[in-house]
Amino acid sequence: MKTLFAICVALFLSLGAVVQAQETSNPASDAWEVQKLSGVAHVSVAGTEPVAVQSGQVLLAGQTLTTGPRTRLMLSNGKQHIQVSSNTTLSLPPEAETKPDMTVVRQTRGTITLSIDKQQSPHFKVETPYLVAVVKGTEFTVSLDDEWAKVRVHEGVVEVKNQVEDEAFDVKAGEAVTMNVASLSSGMAVLSDKGLFKGGNDTSQAGSARLTFSARGEDSPEEMETVRQRQDRERWRASPIGRVGLTISDGLAIVVGYLGEIINTSIGWVTGLVIAAMSPFIDLNAQFAGINYWVRVALVGVVAGLILGLGSLYLVFFRRR
Known part of the structure; x- marks a missing residue:
């Protein structure tokens, strides 16, 4: 009986192996x-x-x-x-x-x-x-x-x-x-x-x-x-210089993001002051976006004027020396 059982088990395992081999x-x-x-x-x-x-x-x-x-x-x-x-x-x-x-x-x-x-x-x-x-x-x-x-x-x-x-x-x-x-x-x-x-x-x-x-x-x-551009970029990212560059660029991105938030908040604050100052004379609440735009333009003009002024002073001072 044990011999017959062992033969049946062997046949079953062999059949499973054949099926698995065929599927593979x-x-x-x-x-x-x-x-x-x-x-x-x-x-x-x-x-x-x-x-x-x-x-x-x-x-x-x-x-x-x-x-x-x-x-x-x-x-x-x-x-x-x-x-x-x-x-x-x-x-x-x-x-x-x-x-x-x-x-x-x-x-x-x-x-x-x-x-x-x-x-x-x-x-x-x-x-x-x-x-x-x-x-x-x-x-x-x-x-x-x-x-x-x-x-x-x-x-x-x-x-x-x-x-x-x-x-x-x-x-x-x-x-x-x-x-x-x-x-x-x-x-x-x-x-x-x-x-x-x-x-x-x-x-x-x-x-x-x-x-x-x-x-x-x-x-x-x-x-x-x-x-090839993708492969070159990935190789650069994996290099020590690339890792340092990515760290610096990530840090700059965070700083620029914070500066952008500060600038946007400041512009919104200035716009709010303009609307509050003019509200006794004219209702400007519905024109917030337009005023915000012109505040940005004015800010850019002020910054550009400062840069040009400082540049002019530097050139004058440099020439005198």
Whole structure:
């Protein structure tokens, strides 16, 4: 009886090990189920006519999904989910072009938001003609149109690789990177069958393909800085001189803040005196903001006059000596 029990326990443990090994080697199958479909979408395979997508339908490797205007749907693959927006095109590469430990989605247009389960090693990748996003587990959005290619990270860390220039770096939660696609010449925007650039990384005839970094994930390109500027700034912050500079700048910011409060309080006090002095003759309470403005102008004039006067006296005194 003990021998039979030991054999049963061994078989159970072996079965559990096999299942765990299978889950580790193949974290997600190549099939994606369409859920929460709202609008019109089509799926196609190379050389075939597009077919309308139905909720509950399963997308397989080698198929391409295209959503129409005012269309949203969810793709689910186990613990992984992709929210697909309208006017978006993405495809699942053929099995021959994928590895068992890496799930790949190729996007050539539109916007997708992904929620990927966390694992110890990178296991999910989004490929676009311009950027590649590799993750271990996170939530992020990839947007692509005729002007911009962008990756915004909502949770976790995403490694973003530039398909045109030789650069790659990590993007953290709350950050975003953007490429100005419109600046690239038409010759560079040639896609292969995989949706990637044909031919190496020669950008001599193209516009700037460097990624720009946004510290808070803004959409405004004017508020972005280059990746190298960000890296230089972070290295400076980590250096001893940078730490001293930050301490001094923080102290100056506190002093300037207090001075600003004192000045604002003083101006408000002067404005109140003016209104109190004039109140027997005219009601100025409703014009507090206007009077406050002119008090500020007068104060600036007085300060400027003092600076000019002191400067004049210094020059006269200096010349006499």
